[in-house]
Amino acid sequence: MKKLQRNFHSRADWLIPALFIALLGLIVFSLTLGRYPVPVADIVQVVLSTPLNAVFDYTDVHRVVVEIVRLPRILIVALCGMGLALSGAAMQGVFRNPLVGPEIAGVSAGASFGGVLAIMLSFSPVSTVAMAFAFGLSALVIAFCLAKLAGKSSTLALVLSGVVVGAFFSALTGLMQYVADPQTQLPSITYWLLGSFVGATYEKTAIVAGVMLFAGTLLLALRWRINLLSLGDTDAAALGVNIEMLRWVIVALVALIVAAQVSVSGGVGWVGLIIPHLARMLVGPEHTKLLPASAFLGGIYLLAMDDIARSAGNQEIPIGLLTAVVGAPIFAFLFWKMQGKGWARD
């Protein structure tokens, strides 16, 4: 019996730490990428200088490139990738649906509108982030209220109200684009909506890190309970689970993460949809393993995409475009791989 258990758990046992190490490795590698060449030794010294409180022998230009330009961006990308994939895995479990992504409650659309409105009103970058975050959370509250008004606490009611709220805010965003000044405002709105991590600062990093640390930790703590929710309402309730409260808590945590991500980088799709599927193929469907594996895999994926986005061409490619262009074929591949086996089989 003991042996059986060990074999059974072993794959996830080494794979999850391996994914974490791979993510750390990719973070260091990403620091070496860019137009301005910086020797690896200098990168390591710059990164270590703050925690070790020591001054090493590197040029000031190297310090600025690594510490001010590259590091905050790489941290934000990794955190957003982790958050989106973690959220996607949680939502797919809660809604028992493979086509669900973290944006289901209309939060992405709300946050996008908030960001666009801020650009229209020529707000500062920090205010843009705040607006996106505020509108993302407003979208969630409206979706919650609509679902409550419908009188039912079913997942279907929440999905439908999320669709309504999402469509409403998308329409408002479209209206903003229509009335925006095509010379000055429209290009920056379009670029922001396509999604990009350009202009990452430590303030933005702090916002994302704070939210991810809070919401991500709680989501991870609830990962076993997501198994219970995925059984369906009657069964989960009979096992003593307060399904309605648990579902709202998880959706609210996911909304926080999505709002934080959209507010710093605009629309970045597909990560929360495909990464949980990939992770499920690696560690199985059980959420105590699936959530951490998804998080690390999501960080790796988005960081790799961002590395390509900023170094593949002469001009930076919007990462939202890249994740969609790459994500769609990956999803098609997964779909083909899972044919006849059930979508969620490992």
Added chain:
Amino acid sequence: MTEQVLSFENLGFAYKAGRWVLRGYKGAVKRGKVLAILGPNGRGKTTLLKLLIGTLAPGEGTIQTLGRVAFVPQLFQVSFPYTVLDMVLMGRARQVGFFSTPSGQDEKTALRALERLGLADLAARPFDELSGGQRQLVIFARTLATEADILILDEPTSALDLKNQGIILEWIERLSRQEGLTVAFTTHHPHHAYAVADSTLLMLGEDDFLCGPTQEVMTEQHLHSLYGVDLKRLQFEHKGRTVETFVPVYGRMDEVAR
């Protein structure tokens, strides 16, 4: 030893005010005994079960339970191919803290539950690859892992073939007789109730029911008024024991009409 561990009195419930699904229902089961609940589709069997497990609150009347109640739902598909052990572990939901995951002790309890039902070898298999009968037994194991005293089963033999129906019935008997668990189950098969239930509840109408020892309650006449179908009680010798069962008489509708 023979105290009533599950009882309800003057039990009533309505989804919409004034439109009672059940009213005035009364029944009781003693420790280690089996209660079968029979009724046609839409009579409120599932509603009654939901009241007993506490996911619905009674509109009127009272339900008393001594000990923990666990629910075995109808055979279902899982959205994710969890392993058998993962499925059984979910029975520990009440014992595992809100922000934590099952402990080694929970895992031991789950494995012990699987062993009790002879399913230990299946622990690492995906739940959805099992046969219907095995899946139902795994859900039984999950119920044992809850360490409940009272099992409420919703049509445990539906969607199963004849052999698996027999296995499930045997387990219902064994869990009550040998493990001292109190069981209540709904069924559409009067002969299942007749085979294993100590007492039977016939849901004849919203405020019309019969509840008592199976032998007394289950008569041809009562079952006819329950289903509107003729049922015959048959008695015969099989492998040295006397078997009594009910068989519905179908067909020849033209004769019935005449």
